[in-house]
Amino acid sequence: MSATEDLAASIPTFNPDAVRERYRQERDKRIRDNGPDQYLEMAGTFAHFAEEDPYADPGFTREPIAEDFDIAIIGGGFSGLLAAARLIEQGVSSFRIIEAGADFGGTWYWNRYPGAQCDTESYCYLPLLEELGYMPKEKYSYVNEIFEHSQRVGRKYGLYERAILQTRVQSVDWDEPLGRWRISTNRNDTLRVRFVVMALGTTTRAKLPGIPGIDTFEGHSFHTSRWDYGYTGGDNTGGMTGLADKRVAVIGTGATAIQVIPRVAADAGELFVFQRTPSTVDWRRNRPTDPDWFGTQEPGWQRRRRENFTDQAAGVPVDEDLIDDGWTRIFKAISAPKGENRPKTREERNRVVEIADMAKMEELRGRVDTVVADPSTAEALKPWYRVMCKRPTFNDEFLPAFNRTNVTLVDVSESKGVERITPKGVVANGVEHEVDCIIYATGFEISANFQRRLGLEVNGRDGLSLFDHWSEGLQTLHGFTSRGFPNWFYIGVSQNAFNLNMTSMFDDQARHIAYVIAQTVERGARTVEPSEGAVNDWVSLINGFRVGGLDFLEACTPGYYNNEGAPKGGSGFFGAYTPGPAKFAELLEAWRAEGTLPGMELQGTA
Ligand code: NDP
DSSP: OOHHHHHHHHOTTOOHHHHHHHHHHHHHHHOOTTGGGGEEESOGGGTHHHHOOTTSOTTOOOOOOEEEEEEEEEOOSHHHHHHHHHHHHTTOOOEEEEOSSSSSOTHHHHOOOTTOBOSSOHHHHSTTHHHHTOOOSBSSOBHHHHHHHHHHHHHHTTOGGGEEOSOOEEEEEEETTTTEEEEEETTOOEEEEEEEEEOOOSSOSBEEEOOTTGGGOOSEEEEGGGOOHHHHOSBTTBOOGGGTTOEEEEEOOSHHHHHHHHHHHHHOSEEEEEESSOOOEEOOOOOBOOHHHHHTOOTTHHHHHHHHHHHHHTTOOOSSOSSOSHHHHHHHHTSOOOGGGSOSSHHHHHHHHHHHHHHHHHHHHHHHHHHOOSHHHHHHTOOOSOGGGSOOEEOSSHHHHTTSTTEEEEEOTTTTSOOEEOSSEEEETTEEEEOSEEEEOOOBOSSSOHHHHHOSEEEOGGGOBHHHHTTTSOOOBTTTBOTTOTTEEEOSSSSSOOOSSHHHHHHHHHHHHHHHHHHHHHTTOSEEEEOHHHHHHHHHHHHHHHHHHHHHHHTSOSSGGGTTTOGGGOSSTTOOOTTOHHHHHHHHHHHHHHSSOTTEEEESOO
16 A cells, blocks of 8 residues: 555545645635735825834934944844844844834734734743743743743843834945945934844734725724724733723734634624634643753753754654644644655655645644534634645634624635725625724735835945845845845845744844854954855755745645745745755854855955
8 A cells, every 4th residue: 555545544534636626716715816915004094003102102202323333133023132142142242223112022022912922832932041041931921921031131131231222224225435334213313333134023014904995994993913902901811891892803813813812702792703714723732831840951952942843843753742732743744654654756745745734634624613613603714725824823712712602703705805894894795794993913014025024125235225136036145145235134034944933043043144243253354245156056046945835835725825825926935945944054054164154255354
């Protein structure tokens, strides 16, 4: 028996052809002609959705700063904090962190919606645990603990003294005669720096759905990333008494909404959930950290644990599953058999993995039936796509929320989204649902146009705009640097390896960038940037990988993972180093070990 037959024989509960056909139908139903353009930027009429900072003193003012310093880290979330920590370790401390919020935290500063929680294990996710000697309270941390952890990092590394808070960078422009970047901000600062590290995060710029009539709604509305506790009352642990007599709409059922919905369901008079595509919702099973267990961890444990997660995500066999959670159960479920049973051809491998994926999805769909009482609601909550088409979610309260009498699920898949918003409410399937409040859980500019993702101008040598330079696709070495942009570094999802545990990825990148900057300083060079040849080679390598992943992404229901169903048009998110983060980290380590910064050009004298 082949591996495929073996597996198919052991799973008699579904017909793979029928499931594949259902996946195709569900995908086609949701594909829109306007793909990523269906979303609205939070600018112009909608600017207030993003600009208001509910956590800062609205009256804050300060004098403009005119200053020269060595390194500007733009962004004070975990990626910026890690860049700072790793620079300090490299002996470089003359930097400042420019941050839009009134504190560090980034994603966890802004996203303080009720129920906000990290979806990967805290022992892997929270960075610098060993350096700080901190034991997370639970296996999956809630936002308050994560936000406090970013403050802890800030204090430990002396970063508050170097922070320029409540300040948005508007543009960074290379000044060749000066050999520095000029940074302009919304507070009229004049900052001139040798190096720029852009650490803007991936969920920085929220987006709104382009639903007709969205600007006509006369009730209250906000995006999950700017939760309005002034209106709802309570805090992220609950007690939203302001919603008790309100009819509330939540639009969206992605990773954020899955956490929000049970909390709103518990407090709102009535809740309508507008769902276009269901998420997979597996068990969470959170639990407090056992201090005895934590105390037995040997030095280097966090790195080993992260590598264990990363290896499993990439299908690399591990001696022991240290994480043992919903994520690693997915990884195990959809990885091809090893050893004697391993598939002999790529085709067979793809088929085996596809059937294993279907089996996992059957299990997740089955879970809906065991929890949700109303059969038609349960049916609508079942996801029909491959498990990694969307970010999987894990939550023990979401599905039970639909058994409450005050909660109604409104399936808007047939109309490819909510039909219309009126002054009084939300129209779906021809019915107007009158509501007092609309909460947009509609995500972020993650995969769309790079300019929209970054939200600031970057102009390199000869005034070359980064976005013009990348208009036909990203042009980088390792995803961090680009030719024509001297002393400029980018941390994030670009032409590098994506890691589901984002802070591992940020840390690997931060270490690398800190090394390159430290080496440039040590060698006394004025500028560092990649050579044309090195960029071309890297882009060719990445484009080679890209072709392989397209079939998978094209067959997925639309979402930001596949650029809303048009993966070929993605602005670089899918130009990834697909051998995975562990291999990418090895590649970077080998590159550093050469000690010659291969492919980078160092010029001039500082
Ligand atoms: P997503 O982009 O994942 O979800 C947006 C939701 O809005 C989707 O359900 C989408 O439907 C829906 N939507 C968009 N337009 C319409 C419309 N016109 N009508 C009806 N529904 C619409 O955003 P999230 O904020 O949920 O998550 C973004 C990412 O943030 C996650 O994938 C994850 O990486 C990160 N995150 C991480 C968490 C963590 O614990 N670490 C927690 C929360 C988020 P459709 O799917 O059909 O497009």
